[in-house]
Amino acid sequence: MGQPLLEVSHLQTTFFDGKQALNAVDDVSFTIHEGETVGLVGESGCGKSVTSLSIMRLLSSGGKIMNGSIHFNGQNLLALSEKEMRNIRGNEIAMVFQEPMTSLNPVYKIGKQIDEAIIYHNKVTKKEARQRTIETLKNVGIPRAEEIVREYPFQLSGGMRQRVMIAMAMVCKPKLLIADEPTTALDVTIQAQILDLMRELNKKNGTAILLITHDLGVVAEMCERVIVMYCGKVVEETDVQSLFAHPHHPYTQGLLASTPKLGEHAERLGSIKGNVPSLNHLPKGCRFAPRCPKAMAICREQVPALEALDDGGLCRCFLYQAKKAR
Amino acid sequence: MLRYTIRRVLGLIPILIGISIFVFLFVHLIPGDPARLVAGQDATVKDVQLVRERLGLDKPIPLQYLTYMDNLLHGNLGISLKTQQPVIHLIAERFMPTFWLSFFSLAWALAAGLLIGVVSATKRNKWQDYSGMFLAVSGLSLPSFWLGLMAIQLFAVDLGLLPTGGLDSWTSYILPSFTLGTGIAAVIARFTRSALMDVLKEDYIRTGHAKGLPRSRIVWGHALKNAMIPVVTMTGMQFGFLLGGSVVVETVFSWPGLGRLLIDSISYRDYTVIQAEILLFSLEFLLINLIVDIIYGFLNPQIRYD
Numbered sequence: 001m002g003q004p005l006l007e008v009s010h011l012q013t014t015f016f017d018g019k020q021a022l023n024a025v026d027d028v029s030f031t032i033h034e035g036e037t038v039g040l041v042g043e044s045g046c047g048k049s050v051t052s053l054s055i056m057r058l059l060s061s062g063g064k065i066m067n068g069s070i071h072f073n074g075q076n077l078l079a080l081s082e083k084e085m086r087n088i089r090g091n092e093i094a095m096v097f098q099e100p101m102t103s104l105n106p107v108y109k110i111g112k113q114i115d116e117a118i119i120y121h122n123k124v125t126k127k128e129a130r131q132r133t134i135e136t137l138k139n140v141g142i143p144r145a146e147e148i149v150r151e152y153p154f155q156l157s158g159g160m161r162q163r164v165m166i167a168m169a170m171v172c173k174p175k176l177l178i179a180d181e182p183t184t185a186l187d188v189t190i191q192a193q194i195l196d197l198m199r200e201l202n203k204k205n206g207t208a209i210l211l212i213t214h215d216l217g218v219v220a221e222m223c224e225r226v227i228v229m230y231c232g233k234v235v236e237e238t239d240v241q242s243l244f245a246h247p248h249h250p251y252t253q254g255l256l257a258s259t260p261k262l263g264e265h266a267e268r269l270g271s272i273k274g275n276v277p278s279l280n281h282l283p284k285g286c287r288f289a290p291r292c293p294k295a296m297a298i299c300r301e302q303v304p305a306l307e308a309l310d311d312g313g314l315c316r317c318f319l320y321q322a323k324k325a326r
Numbered sequence: 327m328l329r330y331t332i333r334r335v336l337g338l339i340p341i342l343i344g345i346s347i348f349v350f351l352f353v354h355l356i357p358g359d360p361a362r363l364v365a366g367q368d369a370t371v372k373d374v375q376l377v378r379e380r381l382g383l384d385k386p387i388p389l390q391y392l393t394y395m396d397n398l399l400h401g402n403l404g405i406s407l408k409t410q411q412p413v414i415h416l417i418a419e420r421f422m423p424t425f426w427l428s429f430f431s432l433a434w435a436l437a438a439g440l441l442i443g444v445v446s447a448t449k450r451n452k453w454q455d456y457s458g459m460f461l462a463v464s465g466l467s468l469p470s471f472w473l474g475l476m477a478i479q480l481f482a483v484d485l486g487l488l489p490t491g492g493l494d495s496w497t498s499y500i501l502p503s504f505t506l507g508t509g510i511a512a513v514i515a516r517f518t519r520s521a522l523m524d525v526l527k528e529d530y531i532r533t534g535h536a537k538g539l540p541r542s543r544i545v546w547g548h549a550l551k552n553a554m555i556p557v558v559t560m561t562g563m564q565f566g567f568l569l570g571g572s573v574v575v576e577t578v579f580s581w582p583g584l585g586r587l588l589i590d591s592i593s594y595r596d597y598t599v600i601q602a603e604i605l606l607f608s609l610e611f612l613l614i615n616l617i618v619d620i621i622y623g624f625l626n627p628q629i630r631y632d
Contacts, residue, residue, distance in 0.1 A: 058535050061450075090538035097536075102529040107551050107626055117537040152627045168537065 004031035005208050006176055012067035013054045022279040024050040026232040037202055037209040039223035043276050047232040048212045052178045056095055057085050091121040094169035098181035100161035104153035111149025114168045121172050132171060140167040140197055159190035170201055180212045195221055216259045220244060228252050231287040234306055238313030248315040250292045294319060330623045330630035334616055345608045350394045352601050364407060404598035413602045423493050424583035428568035430499050435507035435514055436561060443518025448545055465512030474505040474578035491580040502579045506572055510564045517560050521553035554625050562618035569610045
């Protein structure tokens with residue numbers, strides 16, 4: 001497959017809250033190749049969004065990347081100056097956020113907000129930028145694009161605003177699109193439309209997508225590979241078929257069991273017992289052990305490593321490491 | 327925008343009528359007989375009666391109101407009881423010095439306040455923030471008469487650069503504007519800081535960064551425009567108060583403004599002048615509110631579409 005487009009290795013992002021240091025992302029490594037769609041899955045607070053914001057170097061104050069490297073196109077993003085990083089943001093790596101209602105500036109017209117992304121990254125006149133804006137809006141399926149550019153965000157529905165956000169992200173033809181829960185805030189019918197749109201853009205422009213979601217249905221629909229995170233660590237990485245056919249990590253199994261399936265009538269939907277531990281009270285040993293139905297003695301003592309499985313996937317669990325050792 | 331503006335202006339009409347009634351009734355609401363007041367304490371009952379007829383105070387109140395409005399629309403605000411001059415002249419003479427003083431004070435206060443507020447908000451908890459807020463708290467706590475006196479001592483008496491008071495040339499504006507604007511600059515700085523800090527936490531600011539915009543463009547463009555609404559409200563109110571004339575600063579600098587005129591007329595019970603000043607202040611506030619509303623419309627499109 002050649003050199004990956006994005007290579008995150010041993011990323012550790014820490015939030016400092018007074019004297020406490022909390023590792024929101026702990027030793028996370030993964031790669032994304034050109035044109036690939038990779039899902040990043042996990043419950044709220046597992047470090048998915050922090051991972052994506054670390055890639056963009058847009059962590060809020062208090063958050064700091066302590067360790068690791070992020071290579072994009074062979075360039076270490078962590079070594080770039082703020083100005084060099086600005087040339088990457090919105091230009092080579094773009095981002096779509098969860099909340100289309102609040103992610104657009106309420107006091108600027110749609111056209112202006114997309115134009116400026118073009119103007120800051122390309123030597124173009126305002127008129128050329130506007131033309132490209134209208135073109136991109138049409139590409140993301142916005143009707144009356146010529147009129148919409150003169151409207152304000154509050155005049156559009158949530159689905160339309162998310163289309164605008166996607167247009168804004170795609171307008172400089174980035175190589176990588178990070179979509180952080182892009183459909184969570186939308187109605188189901190609109191969700192399908194937005195996913196279709198992203199898949200189409202991926203096919204047409206060859207844009208790689210890092211899709212952050214907690215919705216396994218979205219993963220099944222969109223992704224080729226999946227990374228499952230729990231408490232700031234990657235617990236499983238595999239291709240999407242194996243994930244649904246035979247999930248390895250008990251956490252992944254639990255996630256799948258708590259997703260309703262068509263045609264099956266379960267009395268009760270499966271659920272993972274307990275809550276995600278808070279980062280300042282992490283259990284000793286495997287972070288999932290207290291909630292794990294298959295936990296063994298060793299799980300409460302030692303932290304398992306992320307190791308390769310026979311089918312090519314990766315899993316962080318003693319169950320499989322024990323088997324292999326035998 | 328035009329429709330929004332017209333709607334705002336039309337909305338003023340009932341308020342204007344209300345104000346005119348209130349101001350008209352002022353003479354009847356104060357204790358004592360207005361005719362006796364005009365005629366003087368020593369006047370005979372017959373004289374008072376004559377004055378009452380001359381002023382039309384014996385006519386029914388609605389008729390008096392119409393007469394009052396008719397005079398008002400012709401620029402006739404009555405005669406000062408103290409100086410026997412037309413009130414409109416007294417007010418006109420004092421209005422421009424107060425207006426320009428207010429304007430210059432507000433202009434520099436706005437420039438300095440915005441700058442300090444933006445720097446403090448973007449350099450939160452760094453030395454820039456601490457020094458900005460130290461200046462702001464000082465500006466708020468220093469009494470203006472003290473600040474004015476100190477400024478006179480330094481710049482007028484010791485250095486001899488600027489006049490101590492009065493209004494002779496444009497240099498006369500400098501010290502009073504400085505004194506009046508200090509407190510306002512401090513309030514604007516604090517408002518700007520807190521409003522901007524709130525806005526900087528918004529999702530669309532993150533979107534701006536994700537687009538790769540420079541920080542300066544995000545702060546001065548995206549963030550400040552959203553943060554301006556509370557600042558504009560407060561600035562408008564401050565301008566309203568300034569136009570009423572600042573008694574303290576006008577006294578310190580012997581400024582020929584409306585504030586001192588008001589104090590003089592109150593101590594002399596010059597009711598026609600007081601009445602005219604109340605009317606003027608009300609109109610000024612109305613006008614400023616209208617301007618503030620129009621600026622809102624520019625700042626927040628949602629307001630003008632509602």
